[in-house]
Amino acid sequence: MKVNFTLIDNKVVIKLEGSLFVEDALLLRTKALAYFAEGHKNFLIDLSKVDYIDSSGLGVLVSLQKRALEHQGALQLHGLTGVVLELFELTRLNKIFEIV
Amino acid sequence: MSNDYIFGVTIYKGGLFLLEIFDCTYTSLEEFCLARDTIRENLQKICPKHSIQLFVAVNEAVNNAFLHGINDNKGTQVTINMLKDNDELRIAVSHNGEGFIPQYTDCSTLDQVYSESGRGIDIIKHYVDSLEYSVCGREVIMRKKLN
Numbered sequence: 001m002k003v004n005f006t007l008i009d010n011k012v013v014i015k016l017e018g019s020l021f022v023e024d025a026l027l028l029r030t031k032a033l034a035y036f037a038e039g040h041k042n043f044l045i046d047l048s049k050v051d052y053i054d055s056s057g058l059g060v061l062v063s064l065q066k067r068a069l070e071h072q073g074a075l076q077l078h079g080l081t082g083v084v085l086e087l088f089e090l091t092r093l094n095k096i097f098e099i100v
Numbered sequence: 101m102s103n104d105y106i107f108g109v110t111i112y113k114g115g116l117f118l119l120e121i122f123d124c125t126y127t128s129l130e131e132f133c134l135a136r137d138t139i140r141e142n143l144q145k146i147c148p149k150h151s152i153q154l155f156v157a158v159n160e161a162v163n164n165a166f167l168h169g170i171n172d173n174k175g176t177q178v179t180i181n182m183l184k185d186n187d188e189l190r191i192a193v194s195h196n197g198e199g200f201i202p203q204y205t206d207c208s209t210l211d212q213v214y215s216e217s218g219r220g221i222d223i224i225k226h227y228v229d230s231l232e233y234s235v236c237g238r239e240v241i242m243r244k245k246l247n
Contacts (some may be wrong), residue, residue, distance in 0.1 A: 052155075054163060055160055055219040059217050083153075091222065093213065
């Protein structure tokens with residue numbers, strides 16, 4: 001999986017590409033937590049080029065969203081399609097994330 | 101990967117039955133990671149209509165085995181066995197660790213939707229027709245009708 005972090009207007013934009021498996025989820029969590037540690041609290045995760053997220057990846061997204069909310073920030077998701085969208089819908093995670 | 105690796109074996113029984121078998125054992129999650137593309141491709145050949153959904157189910161079951169079932173003292177072994185027999189695909193994921201039967205939770209409930217774990221079984225149940233445990237919880241068997 002390719003992961004790219006950029007800062008745009010004080011928002012951490014994370015572009016993911018490929019499949020998000022358990023090992024990728026752990027790396028994503030570690031890198032995102034480093035941004036929280038620097039004081040960032042607003043995140044946008046672009047999933048438009050992601051073809052699969054396993055349950056570990058879904059769990060990491062939930063944990064990052066909780067942390068953002070704890071810091072009075074936000075975590076937005078963008079570009080859910082195909083199986084990724086289906087997984088969000090069947091687990092109802094589409095109801096708790098802000099999808100832009 | 102272990103020696104008991106069988107890929108894409110097709111067996112004719114008296115010209116009546118067509119069996120396709122995939123059987124492979126992994127000794128670490130890293131090893132399984134390297135084999136994911138092969139499993140995807142094999143599922144695409146065995147069952148093109150449901151291959152993505154079945155890959156999701158297999159991946160979740162293997163993750164569960166490595167992350168919750170393994171006793172490293174014994175040496176890790178997680179085996180995937182797939183058998184296509186006419187109109188049904190049977191997928192068994194077994195491991196040599198401690199048996200466990202995950203508690204099924206409906207992850208769509210308000211209490212669970214904010215949980216950071218516990219979605220794997222719910223996802224598997226969504227994508228297969230039946231899910232059962234055997235060998236004291238060391239094996240999960242998933243079945244999918246292909247027609």
